Amino acid sequence: MLRFDDLQLFVRTAELGNLSAAARHLDISPAVASAGLKRLELQLQVRLFSRSTRSLRLTPEGELFLGHARLALQSLEDGRQQLAGSKVGISGLLQLSAPSDFGRNTLLPWLDEFQQVHPQLQLRLLLGDRVADLFREPVDIALRYGAPEDSSLVALPVAAANRRVLCAAPDYLQRHTAPETIEALAEHNCLLYMLAGRGHDRWSFSDGKREQHISVKGDRVSDDADVVRRWAVSGAGLVYKSWLDVAGDVRAGRLKVLLPEWRGEPAPLNLICAHRAQLSKPVLLLREFVQTRCTELLAHAPWPH
Structure with a gap:
């Protein structure tokens, strides 16, 4: 030695x-x-x-x-x-952008817990599904699903194994027969999410051997992912969302996962910033904290592992 x-x-x-x-x-x-x-x-x-x-x-x-x-x-x-x-607490202002649904219903209580551990830290939280301009807006980092389109941005994985899942509320399933095949989704009211003016109306699934894609339709579309989730919880139709967004609803019985033998499309969560110089100690600690919480939720994911 x-x-x-x-x-x-x-x-x-x-x-x-x-x-x-x-x-x-x-x-x-x-x-x-x-x-x-x-x-x-x-x-x-x-x-x-x-x-x-x-x-x-x-x-x-x-x-x-x-x-x-x-x-x-x-x-x-x-x-x-x-x-x-x-051994020294972190302090200062951390400006964070996050998706509307994940931010409100999953991330928010985690941030409360994080600030209890680091009471000198100030947080500025911006919620929205539009991708923040990290070069112009007052944001240090962003949590976003999928890889950034701008290759000059720095992306660190937070929940790489996350996927979308198909869900419906018990109230909806009392009024409608639960789909038993992917093709049966065409017979259901599907709640659609819209980003940049385009509705996400083509849903993809895989059983590990083959992929299936289906175009769906419904009577409700919103550019706010949290609104789409709320519609699903109220029993308005089927929803196809990130597991991290609906894990709490599934655990509480407000939503039920359908066709669990099929994997939804990947929805990796990344921490994104404009420069590596922005990966300060508070940022890295927050990433580790959120990554740990996401890992706990993914341990109960319904798709085959």
Whole structure:
């Protein structure tokens, strides 16, 4: 096992070009420094420096190992700083955009819990299904379903395994026979979500071997995903939504999953920002927090795993 102090001595000696100077910088004796360097060379079974009475220079093997040693020391320092930082609370303003339904009915109580853990943090929450312009609007990060169309944006996965599910309220199912096939959806009132003026009226399913697509229709369309969910809960028709949006309704009995043997289309949830510089400690902590909660919901997802 390579010793941290030996790696530190090697890097400092390479930078200063002098073993005695490196020893003084590290506040150790020249004899201890010489022994440490010999120990490192013995463990690596190579000579790291070519020595003469007046000079000390890296060998080709030493040049090769220097980069690895620097990376190892930097990784250890990063870990130390993260541990030190975890002991200090986070503060400041975090501006977040989220989809209307997921934001109101799933994310909101999670944010309450997150702020209880970090009471010095201020949140500004913008809800809406239109994709926020992260370069122009007062938003640090956004939670969005699907990959961003703009490839210059940074996207970190939060719930990569999430999918859409087909649901209906018990009240609707008392008045209508539950569909037993994908084709039977054409006989039902399907509640449609509209984005950018286009209704999402083509629903896709897979059983692991084949895919089925069906065009559906209904008497209600909205550009607010939360409104569509509320219509479904009231018994107005079938709905095809992200599992993260309806998991709470299914668990409470307000909605029932239909055709669970079919997987709905993927609906991965990502954290999106304009620049990696925006991945601050509050942002990364929030992502980890939301990711954990999403994993708990996905553990009870109805589709075959």
